[in-house]
Amino acid sequence: MKIEKNSVVELDYQLMDTDGKVWESSKEGGPWVYLHGHGEVMPGLEGELTGKAIGQKIRVELGxxxxYGPYEDDLRTEVPREAFAEVENLTEGMRLAAEGSDGVHAVIVREIRDDIVVIDANHPLAGKAVKVEVKVLSVRKGTDEEIAHGHAHQDGSCGH
Ligand SMILES: [Zn+2]
Structure with a gap:
């Protein structure tokens, strides 16, 4: 069976930056399962997957x-250093969980200047091109329920 609209597709995947560093892969999180043609996958990849079958591999570079979208300068914030009093060995490049009014965000410490710390809440891959390599593991027809919901159900249901 070839991948077409409303197919449920299972993929082995690897997400890399343009230097070839692996950021995410199915080796850690398990295969990626999605419903084809519903915008669940990055458009540039979804287009390439149409018509492919089990065992086929695809490698795409996405802008x-x-x-992950453009780099947003607004997501860089200067915070007084005393806010990090409890963090040991605060260094540039360190990743922290910052608590904001709308929940906890992963941030990166970009710069430490005297009494100011610049934190950055952009995704580490924001503003960057990425490479995605996938291999098709399985393809099946989506169920009526999956098509109605617009996403794949891995264990029979998604709870709604
Ligand atoms: Zn659902």
Missing amino acids: PEEA
């Missing part, structure tokens, strides 16, 4: 707009 920032198709991957």
